[in-house]
Amino acid sequence: MLKKMMLIIFFSVCLTGCWDKVEITQLAIAELIGVDSDPETGKFIVYYQIVNPEAVASTKSSGIKSPVYTYKVEGFNIRDLSLKTAEIMPRNLFPDHYQSEIVTERYARQGLQTFLNFFERQYNRRSDLYLFVTDSPLSDVMMTYTPLERLPGRYLRSLIELESETTGRVSKKSRIKDLMENMESSILTVLPVLSISGSKPLSTTDRYEQINANKGSFILNGGAVFRKDRMIGKLPMREMTYYYLLKGxxxxxxxxxxxxxxxxxxxxxxxxxxxxxxxxxxxxxxxxxxxxxxxxxxxxxxxxxxxxxxxxxxxxxxxxxxxxxxxxxxxxxxxxxxxxxxxxxxxxxxxxxxxxxxxxxxxxxxxxxxxxxxxxxxxxxxxxxxxxxx
Missing domain, CATH: 3.30.300.210 (Nutrient germinant receptor protein C, domain 3)
Incomplete structure (x- = not known):
């Protein structure tokens, strides 16, 4: 009997329980990131779109709440960006749930080597993220609410997957990993170009009260052609079909x-x-x-x-x-x-x-x-x- 009691006590001590549990209220769950680089100042501009769990989870509410909040940080290197993020964000940044990533056309034409090398070093990276190049102002893209699917990162992911299955003008092989696979070869990579329809973004929750779903929404507008890490040109949407057809x-x-x-x-x-x-x-x-x-x-x-x-x-x-x-x-x-x-x-x-x-x-x-x-x-x-x- 004594031997059994000692075994119970021993195994009870070994149980860790939830001593390292992190509450969701301590996390800033990021679902979309946008990156730009100013060639004149050398600064990186990064936008984090953070999920508001309360608004996403609630099915009934007295009023519409924002499903996401966008934070903007600037810095000359990764260290600066990390410090700036900690200064303005009251929760721990949690990047494991990224749905999509967006870079500006001017940054893509400079070359994404810094971004890709940093991304590869992260132990919790998700290389299956869809990567977009936007020819619209990044600030507008990251401040736009989307209809039907209220999380913009997931909206973009669904857009790629649906378009690839129903029209053939876009491929699911538009991920960060697909760009990286061709980094050391002569094979070109094509990534989707993202634009905003309309003259300005819809950045308030009034968006959800409007019937016009086209206005101020995301559209796919062709392909960005990459040689290694650098964008060298564009394909119009009408040619994307025949590119992917020849690719099989x-x-x-x-x-x-x-x-x-x-x-x-x-x-x-x-x-x-x-x-x-x-x-x-x-x-x-x-x-x-x-x-x-x-x-x-x-x-x-x-x-x-x-x-x-x-x-x-x-x-x-x-x-x-x-x-x-x-x-x-x-x-x-x-x-x-x-x-x-x-x-x-x-x-x-x-x-x-x-x-x-x-x-x-x-x-x-x-x-x-x-x-x-x-x-x-x-x-x-x-x-x-x-x-x-x-």
């Missing part, structure tokens, strides 16, 4: 065709892309085979939707996608933008045929695209033939 990261594609003088809107789904780099008498060739299924969303033709007509739609789609993808590839090659890792692929090719190519400077720029687009119509909608009306 695009599962959905929308095209408006003209068939028999009338518009036909198409949604392509379950897209598959096969790529192979080879060398022959014509030099280096990048063979890309694209196959997809077509859904007819809208058909304004006067012709009946026969098998022959569906073949015309299919051929019009194949030709249009072939031209747009080829135009995009050739435009990228003229700009010397290696989106698809051709230089890296050639570097690691083995064999006598590749040896002379590897020794040539910028040989990848001579790569020719051999594109094949194949499709089939699998869904024509609820009616076989459009109504003719008058």
């Amino acid at each position: 990261e695009n599962k959905v594609l929308f095209e408006s065709l003209v068939v028999n003088g009338r518009e036909v809107d198409i949604q392509a789904t379950k897209t598959k892309v096969r790529k192979r780099l080879s060398i022959g008498t014509e030099g280096v060739t990048w063979k890309v085979d694209i196959s997809t299924n077509l859904l007819i969303m809208q058909n304004e033709q006067r012709n009946k939707l026969t098998l022959e007509n569906m073949k015309e739609i299919k051929e019009a789609f194949n030709q249009q996608v072939d031209k747009k993808v080829t135009d995009f590839f050739e435009s990228a090659m003229r700009k010397k933008w290696d989106f698809f890792g051709l230089e890296e692929a050639i570097k690691y090719k083995r064999g006598k045929a590749w040896e002379s190519i590897r020794n040539q400077r910028n040989a990848w720029q001579q790569t020719k695209l051999r594109l094949s687009v194949q499709s089939k119509v699998i869904d024509i909608g609820e009616i076989d033939n459009p109504y003719q009306g008058s």
Whole structure:
């Protein structure tokens, strides 16, 4: 009996309980961060968006409360920023719940090396955070309330994930880790460009009383092209589709065709892309085979939707996608933008045929695209033939 009592006392002493527990009221839970760098002063400007747990958790309230609060700090280095943050923030900064991060275009063009190196040193870092480049004033972006999803960081995360699944113009591979993976290679990275619609931000909770959800909201406005850590250019939104299509990261594609003088809107789904780099008498060739299924969303033709007509739609789609993808590839090659890792692929090719190519400077720029687009119509909608009306 005595032996059992001693064991109980011993194990009771070993129990730590909650001696190191930190109450939520002691934490400043950050869900979005914005970073800028002033090239004239050398100062970093950082915005922390902190969650207001009371406003987020409450389902019923006598009045609307702010779901987030934004703190701004400035400093010449990480030490300055840490001290300034401690001066103005009455709680311990808790970065583990970051949803997204935003950098300004001018900072991205200077190079994000300092930011990325600091980020990598943090033991509690989340490399799966989506990284945005904004061409709107960062102060406006960080002072904007968002509709439906009241946490702006989560709003942006949802925007990326929904857009990638429904339109194919954005990829989920728009994270900090995706930029870091290409830091030591020639492969370019594309990150989403973020803008604010409207002339000014909506920075008061009056935002939640307005019906116009477009005004003062976030929109995706193209892609920021990075070589290593530095932004070198932009892609318009219309070209993002074909970039991700060639990357093999695009599962959905929308095209408006003209068939028999009338518009036909198409949604392509379950897209598959096969790529192979080879060398022959014509030099280096990048063979890309694209196959997809077509859904007819809208058909304004006067012709009946026969098998022959569906073949015309299919051929019009194949030709249009072939031209747009080829135009995009050739435009990228003229700009010397290696989106698809051709230089890296050639570097690691083995064999006598590749040896002379590897020794040539910028040989990848001579790569020719051999594109094949194949499709089939699998869904024509609820009616076989459009109504003719008058």
